[in-house]
Amino acid sequence: MAWLGVLYIGSLLLLFATAFWHTDPFTSKVIPGFTLENFQELVVQEAYRNTAVRTIGIALAVTILCAALALPLGLFMAKVAGPKLRAILAIGITLPLWAGYLVKVFSWRITFSQGGPLDWVLAPLGVDGMGYGQPAVVVTLAYLWFPYMAVPVYTAFRQIPDNLFNASADLGAKSWGTIRTVALPLLKPALIAGSIFTFSLSLGDYIAAQFVGGKTQMIGTVIAQNINLNPPLAAAFGLVPILVVVAYLFLARKSGALDAL
Protein backbone atom coordinates (compact mmCIF):
# COMPACT_ATOMS: atom_id res chain seq x y z
CA MET A 1 0.00 0.00 0.00
CA ALA A 2 2.65 2.45 1.05
CA TRP A 3 4.56 1.73 -2.13
CA LEU A 4 1.50 2.40 -4.19
CA GLY A 5 1.18 5.74 -2.46
CA VAL A 6 4.81 6.59 -3.08
CA LEU A 7 4.48 5.59 -6.71
CA TYR A 8 1.30 7.63 -7.12
CA ILE A 9 2.53 10.77 -5.43
CA GLY A 10 5.98 10.28 -6.96
CA SER A 11 4.71 10.20 -10.52
CA LEU A 12 2.61 13.28 -9.89
CA LEU A 13 5.63 15.08 -8.48
CA LEU A 14 7.71 13.99 -11.42
CA LEU A 15 5.07 15.35 -13.76
CA PHE A 16 5.08 18.56 -11.80
CA ALA A 17 8.87 18.82 -11.94
CA THR A 18 9.12 17.88 -15.61
CA ALA A 19 6.87 20.77 -16.49
CA PHE A 20 9.67 23.12 -15.48
CA TRP A 21 12.40 21.38 -17.47
CA HIS A 22 13.11 22.00 -21.09
CA THR A 23 14.00 20.15 -24.26
CA ASP A 24 17.11 20.84 -26.26
CA PRO A 25 15.74 21.81 -29.68
CA PHE A 26 18.62 20.14 -31.56
CA THR A 27 19.15 16.89 -29.69
CA SER A 28 15.58 16.56 -28.39
CA LYS A 29 17.09 15.70 -25.03
CA VAL A 30 15.26 16.68 -21.87
CA ILE A 31 17.38 18.89 -19.68
CA PRO A 32 16.44 19.29 -16.02
CA GLY A 33 16.40 22.80 -14.71
CA PHE A 34 13.92 25.50 -13.97
CA THR A 35 12.15 27.39 -16.69
CA LEU A 36 8.67 28.74 -17.21
CA GLU A 37 9.09 28.52 -20.96
CA ASN A 38 6.65 25.65 -21.31
CA PHE A 39 3.89 27.54 -19.59
CA GLN A 40 4.73 30.62 -21.52
CA GLU A 41 4.40 28.57 -24.68
CA LEU A 42 0.94 27.37 -23.64
CA VAL A 43 -0.30 30.87 -23.05
CA VAL A 44 1.36 32.55 -25.98
CA GLN A 45 0.67 29.98 -28.68
CA GLU A 46 -2.84 30.51 -29.83
CA ALA A 47 -3.30 26.89 -30.84
CA TYR A 48 -2.52 25.65 -27.32
CA ARG A 49 -4.65 28.30 -25.70
CA ASN A 50 -7.58 27.42 -27.91
CA THR A 51 -7.13 23.75 -27.21
CA ALA A 52 -7.25 24.33 -23.47
CA VAL A 53 -10.35 26.51 -23.73
CA ARG A 54 -11.99 24.05 -26.12
CA THR A 55 -11.28 21.13 -23.80
CA ILE A 56 -12.75 22.90 -20.81
CA GLY A 57 -15.74 23.87 -22.95
CA ILE A 58 -16.27 20.27 -24.04
CA ALA A 59 -15.98 19.04 -20.44
CA LEU A 60 -18.52 21.63 -19.32
CA ALA A 61 -20.90 20.74 -22.15
CA VAL A 62 -20.61 17.04 -21.29
CA THR A 63 -21.33 17.82 -17.64
CA ILE A 64 -24.34 19.97 -18.45
CA LEU A 65 -25.69 17.40 -20.89
CA CYS A 66 -25.29 14.60 -18.33
CA ALA A 67 -27.02 16.66 -15.63
CA ALA A 68 -29.82 17.70 -17.97
CA LEU A 69 -30.52 14.05 -18.77
CA ALA A 70 -29.94 12.70 -15.26
CA LEU A 71 -32.43 15.05 -13.59
CA PRO A 72 -35.63 14.00 -15.39
CA LEU A 73 -34.49 10.40 -15.53
CA GLY A 74 -33.73 10.37 -11.79
CA LEU A 75 -37.07 11.99 -11.05
CA PHE A 76 -38.89 9.46 -13.18
CA MET A 77 -37.06 6.48 -11.70
CA ALA A 78 -37.35 7.58 -8.09
CA LYS A 79 -40.88 8.97 -8.02
CA VAL A 80 -42.89 7.68 -10.97
CA ALA A 81 -41.65 4.27 -12.10
CA GLY A 82 -42.78 1.11 -10.38
CA PRO A 83 -40.20 -1.18 -8.78
CA LYS A 84 -39.79 -3.36 -11.87
CA LEU A 85 -39.28 -0.54 -14.35
CA ARG A 86 -36.96 1.10 -11.86
CA ALA A 87 -34.76 -1.99 -11.70
CA ILE A 88 -34.66 -2.27 -15.47
CA LEU A 89 -33.66 1.38 -15.83
CA ALA A 90 -31.01 1.06 -13.14
CA ILE A 91 -29.46 -1.84 -15.01
CA GLY A 92 -29.81 0.08 -18.26
CA ILE A 93 -27.89 3.03 -16.85
CA THR A 94 -25.04 1.01 -15.43
CA LEU A 95 -24.84 -1.41 -18.36
CA PRO A 96 -22.40 0.76 -20.36
CA LEU A 97 -19.98 0.53 -17.43
CA TRP A 98 -19.62 -3.17 -18.09
CA ALA A 99 -18.56 -2.88 -21.70
CA GLY A 100 -15.00 -2.03 -22.72
CA TYR A 101 -14.13 1.61 -23.23
CA LEU A 102 -12.81 1.17 -26.74
CA VAL A 103 -15.81 -0.87 -27.80
CA LYS A 104 -18.12 1.95 -26.79
CA VAL A 105 -16.07 4.69 -28.43
CA PHE A 106 -15.82 2.61 -31.56
CA SER A 107 -19.53 2.00 -31.72
CA TRP A 108 -20.06 5.75 -31.55
CA ARG A 109 -17.52 6.14 -34.33
CA ILE A 110 -19.66 3.87 -36.45
CA THR A 111 -22.81 5.67 -35.40
CA PHE A 112 -21.50 9.06 -36.45
CA SER A 113 -19.75 7.85 -39.60
CA GLN A 114 -20.77 9.21 -42.99
CA GLY A 115 -23.81 7.24 -44.16
CA GLY A 116 -23.78 5.48 -40.78
CA PRO A 117 -26.74 4.63 -38.55
CA LEU A 118 -27.33 8.23 -37.44
CA ASP A 119 -27.47 9.53 -40.99
CA TRP A 120 -29.69 6.64 -41.91
CA VAL A 121 -32.13 7.31 -39.04
CA LEU A 122 -32.24 11.02 -39.71
CA ALA A 123 -32.45 10.77 -43.49
CA PRO A 124 -36.27 10.43 -43.63
CA LEU A 125 -36.48 13.67 -41.63
CA GLY A 126 -34.36 15.41 -44.22
CA VAL A 127 -31.59 16.05 -41.70
CA ASP A 128 -27.97 15.03 -41.93
CA GLY A 129 -26.22 13.37 -39.03
CA MET A 130 -23.72 15.66 -37.38
CA GLY A 131 -20.74 13.60 -38.50
CA TYR A 132 -17.42 13.73 -36.67
CA GLY A 133 -16.55 16.86 -34.77
CA GLN A 134 -16.99 18.59 -31.45
CA PRO A 135 -20.69 17.76 -30.97
CA ALA A 136 -19.92 14.10 -31.59
CA VAL A 137 -17.18 14.25 -28.95
CA VAL A 138 -19.60 15.79 -26.45
CA VAL A 139 -22.25 13.15 -27.13
CA THR A 140 -19.76 10.29 -26.92
CA LEU A 141 -18.21 11.54 -23.69
CA ALA A 142 -21.62 12.22 -22.19
CA TYR A 143 -22.58 8.66 -23.00
CA LEU A 144 -19.38 7.32 -21.46
CA TRP A 145 -19.63 9.23 -18.20
CA PHE A 146 -23.40 9.44 -17.83
CA PRO A 147 -23.62 6.68 -15.18
CA TYR A 148 -21.34 8.69 -12.90
CA MET A 149 -23.90 11.49 -12.93
CA ALA A 150 -27.11 9.47 -13.12
CA VAL A 151 -26.43 7.17 -10.19
CA PRO A 152 -25.81 9.85 -7.53
CA VAL A 153 -28.68 11.99 -8.84
CA TYR A 154 -31.10 9.08 -8.79
CA THR A 155 -29.97 8.06 -5.30
CA ALA A 156 -30.45 11.61 -4.05
CA PHE A 157 -33.94 11.78 -5.59
CA ARG A 158 -34.92 8.60 -3.82
CA GLN A 159 -33.88 10.09 -0.53
CA ILE A 160 -36.21 13.07 -0.86
CA PRO A 161 -39.49 12.18 0.88
CA ASP A 162 -42.58 12.57 -1.34
CA ASN A 163 -44.15 14.69 1.34
CA LEU A 164 -41.63 17.48 0.72
CA PHE A 165 -43.02 17.83 -2.80
CA ASN A 166 -46.56 17.66 -1.44
CA ALA A 167 -45.73 20.26 1.19
CA SER A 168 -44.31 22.58 -1.43
CA ALA A 169 -47.42 22.27 -3.59
CA ASP A 170 -49.56 22.66 -0.49
CA LEU A 171 -47.86 25.96 0.32
CA GLY A 172 -48.57 27.22 -3.17
CA ALA A 173 -45.63 26.23 -5.39
CA LYS A 174 -46.21 25.08 -8.96
CA SER A 175 -44.11 22.27 -10.43
CA TRP A 176 -41.26 24.50 -11.56
CA GLY A 177 -41.19 26.32 -8.23
CA THR A 178 -40.96 23.03 -6.38
CA ILE A 179 -38.11 21.86 -8.59
CA ARG A 180 -36.20 25.10 -8.17
CA THR A 181 -36.67 25.65 -4.45
CA VAL A 182 -36.90 22.11 -3.11
CA ALA A 183 -35.54 19.50 -5.53
CA LEU A 184 -32.48 21.30 -6.90
CA PRO A 185 -31.09 22.48 -3.55
CA LEU A 186 -31.48 18.98 -2.14
CA LEU A 187 -29.85 17.47 -5.23
CA LYS A 188 -26.95 19.91 -5.27
CA PRO A 189 -24.45 17.65 -3.48
CA ALA A 190 -25.26 14.80 -5.87
CA LEU A 191 -25.00 17.07 -8.91
CA ILE A 192 -21.63 18.36 -7.77
CA ALA A 193 -20.33 14.91 -6.95
CA GLY A 194 -21.48 13.68 -10.36
CA SER A 195 -20.06 16.68 -12.17
CA ILE A 196 -16.63 16.15 -10.61
CA PHE A 197 -16.57 12.80 -12.38
CA THR A 198 -18.02 13.88 -15.70
CA PHE A 199 -15.95 17.06 -15.80
CA SER A 200 -12.56 15.62 -14.85
CA LEU A 201 -12.96 12.43 -16.86
CA SER A 202 -13.85 14.51 -19.92
CA LEU A 203 -10.92 16.88 -19.38
CA GLY A 204 -8.49 14.00 -19.42
CA ASP A 205 -9.92 12.12 -22.38
CA TYR A 206 -8.33 12.16 -25.82
CA ILE A 207 -9.35 8.88 -27.38
CA ALA A 208 -12.92 9.98 -28.01
CA ALA A 209 -11.61 13.07 -29.77
CA GLN A 210 -9.41 10.89 -31.95
CA PHE A 211 -12.22 8.54 -32.90
CA VAL A 212 -15.20 10.82 -33.36
CA GLY A 213 -13.68 14.30 -33.14
CA GLY A 214 -12.63 14.69 -36.72
CA LYS A 215 -10.08 17.50 -36.49
CA THR A 216 -11.04 18.34 -32.92
CA GLN A 217 -8.02 18.46 -30.61
CA MET A 218 -8.24 18.24 -26.87
CA ILE A 219 -5.54 18.73 -24.26
CA GLY A 220 -5.03 15.00 -24.20
CA THR A 221 -4.41 14.94 -27.95
CA VAL A 222 -1.67 17.54 -27.65
CA ILE A 223 -0.09 15.66 -24.77
CA ALA A 224 -0.11 12.45 -26.72
CA GLN A 225 1.54 14.16 -29.65
CA ASN A 226 4.26 15.77 -27.55
CA ILE A 227 4.93 13.00 -25.09
CA ASN A 228 7.95 11.83 -27.08
CA LEU A 229 9.00 15.02 -28.85
CA ASN A 230 8.79 17.42 -25.97
CA PRO A 231 7.92 15.78 -22.64
CA PRO A 232 8.24 18.99 -20.58
CA LEU A 233 5.64 20.72 -22.72
CA ALA A 234 3.36 17.69 -22.45
CA ALA A 235 3.82 17.70 -18.69
CA ALA A 236 3.03 21.38 -18.47
CA PHE A 237 -0.12 20.86 -20.50
CA GLY A 238 -0.96 17.88 -18.34
CA LEU A 239 -0.98 20.16 -15.33
CA VAL A 240 -3.73 22.31 -16.83
CA PRO A 241 -6.61 19.83 -16.29
CA ILE A 242 -5.31 19.08 -12.82
CA LEU A 243 -5.30 22.78 -11.93
CA VAL A 244 -8.75 23.23 -13.39
CA VAL A 245 -10.14 20.28 -11.41
CA VAL A 246 -8.48 21.49 -8.23
CA ALA A 247 -10.02 24.92 -8.77
CA TYR A 248 -13.37 23.25 -9.37
CA LEU A 249 -13.11 21.17 -6.21
CA PHE A 250 -12.17 24.27 -4.29
CA LEU A 251 -15.28 26.10 -5.55
CA ALA A 252 -17.44 23.09 -4.78
CA ARG A 253 -16.01 22.95 -1.28
CA LYS A 254 -16.64 26.61 -0.73
CA SER A 255 -20.27 26.19 -1.73
CA GLY A 256 -20.60 23.57 1.00
CA ALA A 257 -21.65 20.83 -1.37
CA LEU A 258 -18.88 18.50 -0.28
CA ASP A 259 -19.76 18.63 3.40
CA ALA A 260 -21.71 15.43 3.07
CA LEU A 261 -18.89 13.49 1.40
Place this chain on the structure above:
Amino acid sequence: MTGTRSQTLEPPEQSLQAQAAISLRGIEKSFGAFTAVRNLDLDIASGEFFSLLGPSGSGKTTVLRMIAGFERPTDGSIELGGEMVTDKAPFERKVNTVFQDYALFPHLNVAQNVEYGLKLRKVPRAQRQQMVNDALEMIRLPQVARRLPSQLSGGQRQRVALARALILKPQVLLLDEPLGALDKQLREQMQIELKQIQREVGITFVFVTHDQEEALSLSDRVAVFNDGRIDQVGSPADLYERPATRFVASFLGHTNLIEGDLARQLLGAPGPFSLRPEHVRVAPSARAANDQQASLTATVREVVYTGSCTRFVASTPSGADIIFQELNGASTQPPQRGAEVVLEFDRRHAVAI
Protein backbone atom coordinates in the same frame (compact mmCIF):
# COMPACT_ATOMS: atom_id res chain seq x y z
CA MET B 1 -75.58 5.16 6.30
CA THR B 2 -75.80 6.00 10.00
CA GLY B 3 -75.28 9.10 12.00
CA THR B 4 -78.93 9.83 11.54
CA ARG B 5 -79.61 9.51 15.21
CA SER B 6 -77.01 12.11 16.05
CA GLN B 7 -78.11 14.50 13.34
CA THR B 8 -80.82 15.88 15.56
CA LEU B 9 -78.19 17.37 17.84
CA GLU B 10 -76.21 19.04 15.12
CA PRO B 11 -76.86 22.52 13.84
CA PRO B 12 -79.88 22.53 11.53
CA GLU B 13 -79.12 21.24 8.06
CA GLN B 14 -79.62 24.62 6.36
CA SER B 15 -77.20 26.67 8.40
CA LEU B 16 -74.64 23.91 8.05
CA GLN B 17 -74.91 24.09 4.29
CA ALA B 18 -74.72 27.85 4.26
CA GLN B 19 -71.39 27.97 6.04
CA ALA B 20 -69.87 24.62 5.09
CA ALA B 21 -66.10 24.97 4.81
CA ILE B 22 -65.78 21.54 3.26
CA SER B 23 -68.35 19.31 1.68
CA LEU B 24 -67.62 15.90 0.30
CA ARG B 25 -70.26 14.25 -1.85
CA GLY B 26 -70.21 10.59 -2.84
CA ILE B 27 -66.44 10.35 -2.49
CA GLU B 28 -64.90 7.09 -3.57
CA LYS B 29 -61.20 6.25 -3.80
CA SER B 30 -59.70 3.08 -5.21
CA PHE B 31 -56.08 2.04 -5.54
CA GLY B 32 -56.18 -0.56 -8.25
CA ALA B 33 -58.64 -3.20 -7.17
CA PHE B 34 -58.58 -2.02 -3.57
CA THR B 35 -61.19 0.50 -2.40
CA ALA B 36 -59.80 2.65 0.41
CA VAL B 37 -62.75 5.04 0.76
CA ARG B 38 -66.31 4.32 -0.29
CA ASN B 39 -69.36 6.48 -0.80
CA LEU B 40 -68.48 9.16 1.66
CA ASP B 41 -70.59 12.24 2.38
CA LEU B 42 -69.36 14.78 4.86
CA ASP B 43 -70.00 18.43 5.71
CA ILE B 44 -67.64 20.34 7.93
CA ALA B 45 -68.77 23.73 9.15
CA SER B 46 -66.43 26.68 9.06
CA GLY B 47 -64.62 27.34 12.31
CA GLU B 48 -65.18 23.81 13.47
CA PHE B 49 -62.59 21.57 15.12
CA PHE B 50 -63.46 18.39 13.29
CA SER B 51 -61.72 15.05 13.83
CA LEU B 52 -61.43 12.01 11.63
CA LEU B 53 -61.08 9.11 14.02
CA GLY B 54 -60.55 5.49 13.12
CA PRO B 55 -58.19 2.55 13.32
CA SER B 56 -55.10 2.19 11.16
CA GLY B 57 -55.92 1.70 7.49
CA SER B 58 -59.50 2.94 7.76
CA GLY B 59 -58.95 5.67 5.14
CA LYS B 60 -58.46 8.84 7.22
CA THR B 61 -55.25 9.96 5.55
CA THR B 62 -56.68 9.19 2.13
CA VAL B 63 -59.64 11.49 2.80
CA LEU B 64 -57.33 14.23 4.05
CA ARG B 65 -55.09 13.90 0.99
CA MET B 66 -58.11 14.22 -1.28
CA ILE B 67 -59.18 17.41 0.50
CA ALA B 68 -55.64 18.81 0.15
CA GLY B 69 -55.48 17.78 -3.50
CA PHE B 70 -52.60 15.28 -3.37
CA GLU B 71 -54.96 12.52 -4.38
CA ARG B 72 -57.84 12.71 -6.83
CA PRO B 73 -61.06 10.92 -5.87
CA THR B 74 -62.09 8.07 -8.14
CA ASP B 75 -65.62 9.36 -7.87
CA GLY B 76 -67.53 12.16 -6.16
CA SER B 77 -66.98 15.87 -5.65
CA ILE B 78 -65.23 18.16 -3.19
CA GLU B 79 -66.27 21.71 -2.37
CA LEU B 80 -64.22 24.12 -0.30
CA GLY B 81 -66.04 27.21 0.91
CA GLY B 82 -68.67 26.69 -1.76
CA GLU B 83 -66.13 26.39 -4.57
CA MET B 84 -65.82 23.17 -6.52
CA VAL B 85 -62.19 22.03 -6.30
CA THR B 86 -62.36 18.35 -7.22
CA ASP B 87 -59.99 18.75 -10.17
CA LYS B 88 -57.82 21.53 -8.82
CA ALA B 89 -54.16 21.22 -7.88
CA PRO B 90 -53.03 21.61 -4.26
CA PHE B 91 -51.65 25.10 -4.90
CA GLU B 92 -55.06 26.25 -6.12
CA ARG B 93 -56.81 25.33 -2.87
CA LYS B 94 -57.05 27.57 0.15
CA VAL B 95 -56.16 24.66 2.37
CA ASN B 96 -52.91 23.93 4.15
CA THR B 97 -51.61 20.75 5.64
CA VAL B 98 -49.59 19.81 8.70
CA PHE B 99 -48.03 16.49 7.75
CA GLN B 100 -47.68 13.55 10.05
CA ASP B 101 -43.91 13.57 9.45
CA TYR B 102 -43.87 17.43 9.47
CA ALA B 103 -42.30 17.56 5.96
CA LEU B 104 -40.13 20.55 6.86
CA PHE B 105 -37.62 21.47 4.14
CA PRO B 106 -34.32 20.16 5.47
CA HIS B 107 -32.17 22.69 3.58
CA LEU B 108 -34.05 25.72 4.89
CA ASN B 109 -33.89 27.06 8.41
CA VAL B 110 -36.95 27.55 10.59
CA ALA B 111 -37.61 31.13 9.49
CA GLN B 112 -37.16 30.21 5.81
CA ASN B 113 -39.51 27.26 6.19
CA VAL B 114 -42.18 29.44 7.75
CA GLU B 115 -41.58 32.10 5.12
CA TYR B 116 -41.85 29.67 2.17
CA GLY B 117 -45.53 30.15 1.34
CA LEU B 118 -45.37 33.94 1.82
CA LYS B 119 -42.51 34.21 -0.67
CA LEU B 120 -44.55 32.32 -3.24
CA ARG B 121 -47.38 34.77 -2.66
CA LYS B 122 -44.92 37.61 -3.30
CA VAL B 123 -45.46 39.25 0.07
CA PRO B 124 -42.93 42.12 0.35
CA ARG B 125 -39.83 41.31 2.37
CA ALA B 126 -40.43 43.65 5.30
CA GLN B 127 -43.97 42.46 5.80
CA ARG B 128 -42.80 38.88 5.43
CA GLN B 129 -40.25 39.27 8.17
CA GLN B 130 -42.81 40.80 10.46
CA MET B 131 -45.26 37.95 9.82
CA VAL B 132 -42.59 35.29 10.38
CA ASN B 133 -41.60 36.90 13.66
CA ASP B 134 -45.22 37.00 14.76
CA ALA B 135 -45.75 33.39 13.79
CA LEU B 136 -42.66 32.22 15.67
CA GLU B 137 -43.86 34.26 18.62
CA MET B 138 -47.21 32.51 18.46
CA ILE B 139 -45.63 29.06 18.60
CA ARG B 140 -43.27 30.38 21.28
CA LEU B 141 -40.12 29.53 19.33
CA PRO B 142 -38.58 32.87 18.30
CA GLN B 143 -35.15 31.72 19.53
CA VAL B 144 -34.77 28.92 16.97
CA ALA B 145 -35.42 30.98 13.82
CA ARG B 146 -31.93 30.35 12.37
CA ARG B 147 -31.78 26.63 13.14
CA LEU B 148 -32.25 23.84 10.63
CA PRO B 149 -35.12 21.40 11.19
CA SER B 150 -32.61 18.66 12.01
CA GLN B 151 -31.54 20.71 15.03
CA LEU B 152 -35.02 20.79 16.57
CA SER B 153 -36.87 18.43 18.89
CA GLY B 154 -39.97 16.60 17.67
CA GLY B 155 -42.33 18.97 19.46
CA GLN B 156 -40.53 22.01 18.09
CA ARG B 157 -40.69 20.64 14.54
CA GLN B 158 -44.38 20.03 14.94
CA ARG B 159 -44.93 23.63 15.98
CA VAL B 160 -42.84 24.94 13.08
CA ALA B 161 -44.93 22.85 10.67
CA LEU B 162 -48.02 24.36 12.25
CA ALA B 163 -46.67 27.92 11.91
CA ARG B 164 -45.66 27.32 8.29
CA ALA B 165 -49.24 26.38 7.44
CA LEU B 166 -51.06 28.87 9.68
CA ILE B 167 -49.11 31.90 8.44
CA LEU B 168 -50.96 31.60 5.12
CA LYS B 169 -54.28 32.05 6.91
CA PRO B 170 -55.96 29.16 5.09
CA GLN B 171 -59.70 28.68 5.31
CA VAL B 172 -59.02 25.16 6.41
CA LEU B 173 -56.08 23.53 8.16
CA LEU B 174 -55.63 19.80 7.71
CA LEU B 175 -53.64 18.01 10.39
CA ASP B 176 -52.60 14.39 9.91
CA GLU B 177 -51.87 12.85 13.29
CA PRO B 178 -49.65 15.82 14.10
CA LEU B 179 -49.06 14.65 17.65
CA GLY B 180 -48.44 11.01 16.83
CA ALA B 181 -44.68 11.13 17.33
CA LEU B 182 -44.73 12.90 20.68
CA ASP B 183 -44.51 11.42 24.17
CA LYS B 184 -47.58 11.52 26.33
CA GLN B 185 -46.68 14.62 28.29
CA LEU B 186 -45.71 16.76 25.32
CA ARG B 187 -48.71 15.42 23.48
CA GLU B 188 -51.12 16.62 26.12
CA GLN B 189 -49.41 19.98 26.31
CA MET B 190 -49.60 20.34 22.52
CA GLN B 191 -53.27 19.33 22.51
CA ILE B 192 -54.05 22.26 24.74
CA GLU B 193 -51.94 24.59 22.60
CA LEU B 194 -53.57 23.39 19.39
CA LYS B 195 -57.03 23.95 20.76
CA GLN B 196 -56.01 27.39 21.97
CA ILE B 197 -54.53 28.35 18.59
CA GLN B 198 -57.60 27.10 16.78
CA ARG B 199 -59.82 29.21 19.00
CA GLU B 200 -57.62 32.27 18.54
CA VAL B 201 -57.35 32.17 14.76
CA GLY B 202 -60.85 30.80 14.26
CA ILE B 203 -60.17 28.66 11.21
CA THR B 204 -61.52 25.21 10.44
CA PHE B 205 -59.36 22.34 11.68
CA VAL B 206 -59.65 18.86 10.22
CA PHE B 207 -57.70 16.67 12.56
CA VAL B 208 -56.80 13.05 11.87
CA THR B 209 -56.11 10.78 14.80
CA HIS B 210 -56.50 7.19 15.87
CA ASP B 211 -56.46 8.18 19.53
CA GLN B 212 -60.08 8.29 20.69
CA GLU B 213 -59.26 10.22 23.84
CA GLU B 214 -57.57 12.92 21.79
CA ALA B 215 -60.51 13.13 19.40
CA LEU B 216 -63.05 13.34 22.20
CA SER B 217 -61.19 15.96 24.20
CA LEU B 218 -60.35 18.34 21.33
CA SER B 219 -63.18 18.18 18.83
CA ASP B 220 -66.44 19.93 18.24
CA ARG B 221 -67.46 16.98 16.13
CA VAL B 222 -65.93 13.65 15.23
CA ALA B 223 -66.39 11.30 12.27
CA VAL B 224 -65.67 7.69 13.14
CA PHE B 225 -64.08 5.79 10.24
CA ASN B 226 -64.48 2.08 9.85
CA ASP B 227 -62.97 0.32 6.87
CA GLY B 228 -63.28 3.18 4.39
CA ARG B 229 -66.70 4.35 5.54
CA ILE B 230 -67.96 6.76 8.15
CA ASP B 231 -69.93 4.90 10.81
CA GLN B 232 -71.12 7.95 12.69
CA VAL B 233 -70.66 11.70 12.85
CA GLY B 234 -71.45 13.63 15.99
CA SER B 235 -70.27 15.56 19.00
CA PRO B 236 -67.99 13.69 21.40
CA ALA B 237 -70.86 13.29 23.88
CA ASP B 238 -73.12 11.98 21.11
CA LEU B 239 -70.64 9.38 20.06
CA TYR B 240 -69.77 8.27 23.53
CA GLU B 241 -73.23 8.25 25.02
CA ARG B 242 -75.25 7.25 21.97
CA PRO B 243 -73.03 5.17 19.70
CA ALA B 244 -74.86 4.17 16.54
CA THR B 245 -72.99 0.99 15.79
CA ARG B 246 -71.25 -1.77 17.61
CA PHE B 247 -67.98 -0.54 16.09
CA VAL B 248 -68.37 2.99 17.40
CA ALA B 249 -69.38 1.72 20.82
CA SER B 250 -66.33 -0.48 21.18
CA PHE B 251 -63.84 1.86 19.48
CA LEU B 252 -64.62 4.77 21.81
CA GLY B 253 -63.65 3.69 25.30
CA HIS B 254 -64.80 0.50 26.98
CA THR B 255 -68.29 -0.81 26.68
CA ASN B 256 -70.50 -3.77 27.50
CA LEU B 257 -72.34 -5.30 24.60
CA ILE B 258 -75.51 -6.80 25.94
CA GLU B 259 -77.34 -9.06 23.57
CA GLY B 260 -79.37 -12.24 23.28
CA ASP B 261 -80.92 -13.83 26.38
CA LEU B 262 -79.20 -11.50 28.80
CA ALA B 263 -80.57 -8.50 26.91
CA ARG B 264 -84.06 -9.98 26.90
CA GLN B 265 -83.87 -10.71 30.61
CA LEU B 266 -82.51 -7.29 31.61
CA LEU B 267 -83.96 -4.97 28.99
CA GLY B 268 -86.84 -6.85 27.43
CA ALA B 269 -85.42 -6.85 23.90
CA PRO B 270 -82.76 -8.91 22.12
CA GLY B 271 -80.56 -5.87 21.52
CA PRO B 272 -77.70 -5.52 21.08
CA PHE B 273 -77.23 -2.71 23.57
CA SER B 274 -74.14 -0.78 24.56
CA LEU B 275 -73.68 -0.06 28.25
CA ARG B 276 -70.72 1.96 29.49
CA PRO B 277 -68.83 0.49 32.50
CA GLU B 278 -69.22 3.67 34.55
CA HIS B 279 -73.00 3.26 34.46
CA VAL B 280 -72.86 -0.12 36.16
CA ARG B 281 -72.41 -0.18 39.92
CA VAL B 282 -72.54 -2.55 42.82
CA ALA B 283 -76.06 -2.39 44.22
CA PRO B 284 -76.57 -1.47 47.86
CA SER B 285 -77.61 -4.81 49.36
CA ALA B 286 -81.12 -3.89 50.44
CA ARG B 287 -82.71 -2.89 47.17
CA ALA B 288 -84.79 -4.82 44.71
CA ALA B 289 -84.98 -4.25 40.95
CA ASN B 290 -87.54 -1.71 39.87
CA ASP B 291 -88.77 -0.15 36.63
CA GLN B 292 -85.74 1.98 36.10
CA GLN B 293 -83.03 -0.22 37.43
CA ALA B 294 -82.00 -3.55 36.01
CA SER B 295 -79.95 -5.81 38.23
CA LEU B 296 -78.02 -9.03 37.92
CA THR B 297 -75.67 -11.14 39.97
CA ALA B 298 -72.14 -11.85 38.82
CA THR B 299 -68.79 -13.08 40.10
CA VAL B 300 -65.80 -10.73 40.00
CA ARG B 301 -63.15 -12.30 37.81
CA GLU B 302 -60.60 -9.54 37.30
CA VAL B 303 -59.67 -6.33 39.11
CA VAL B 304 -57.70 -3.71 37.17
CA TYR B 305 -56.40 -0.70 39.05
CA THR B 306 -55.92 2.29 36.69
CA GLY B 307 -55.19 5.17 39.07
CA SER B 308 -58.25 7.34 39.27
CA CYS B 309 -60.59 4.37 39.10
CA THR B 310 -60.67 0.61 39.25
CA ARG B 311 -62.15 -1.55 36.52
CA PHE B 312 -63.76 -4.89 37.31
CA VAL B 313 -64.61 -7.75 35.00
CA ALA B 314 -67.39 -9.95 36.32
CA SER B 315 -69.05 -13.06 34.86
CA THR B 316 -72.77 -13.72 34.96
CA PRO B 317 -73.97 -17.29 35.63
CA SER B 318 -74.76 -17.63 31.92
CA GLY B 319 -71.15 -16.85 31.10
CA ALA B 320 -71.42 -13.26 29.77
CA ASP B 321 -68.82 -10.72 30.89
CA ILE B 322 -69.80 -7.41 32.44
CA ILE B 323 -67.27 -4.65 32.92
CA PHE B 324 -67.89 -2.06 35.57
CA GLN B 325 -65.91 0.70 37.06
CA GLU B 326 -65.64 2.52 40.35
CA LEU B 327 -63.92 5.71 41.30
CA ASN B 328 -61.09 5.11 43.72
CA GLY B 329 -61.23 6.78 47.11
CA ALA B 330 -64.94 6.09 47.53
CA SER B 331 -65.72 5.17 51.11
CA THR B 332 -67.13 1.71 50.42
CA GLN B 333 -64.99 -1.39 50.39
CA PRO B 334 -64.32 -2.38 46.73
CA PRO B 335 -65.25 -5.95 45.78
CA GLN B 336 -62.43 -8.48 45.72
CA ARG B 337 -61.60 -11.06 43.10
CA GLY B 338 -63.93 -14.04 43.39
CA ALA B 339 -66.60 -12.13 45.27
CA GLU B 340 -70.22 -12.50 44.24
CA VAL B 341 -71.86 -9.11 43.65
CA VAL B 342 -75.22 -7.73 42.71
CA LEU B 343 -74.82 -5.18 39.90
CA GLU B 344 -77.34 -2.64 38.77
CA PHE B 345 -77.69 -0.02 36.09
CA ASP B 346 -80.20 2.48 34.90
CA ARG B 347 -82.04 1.10 31.85
CA ARG B 348 -81.83 4.51 30.17
CA HIS B 349 -78.08 4.06 29.90
CA ALA B 350 -78.32 0.96 27.77
CA VAL B 351 -78.24 2.25 24.18
CA ALA B 352 -79.64 0.12 21.39
CA ILE B 353 -77.11 -0.20 18.58
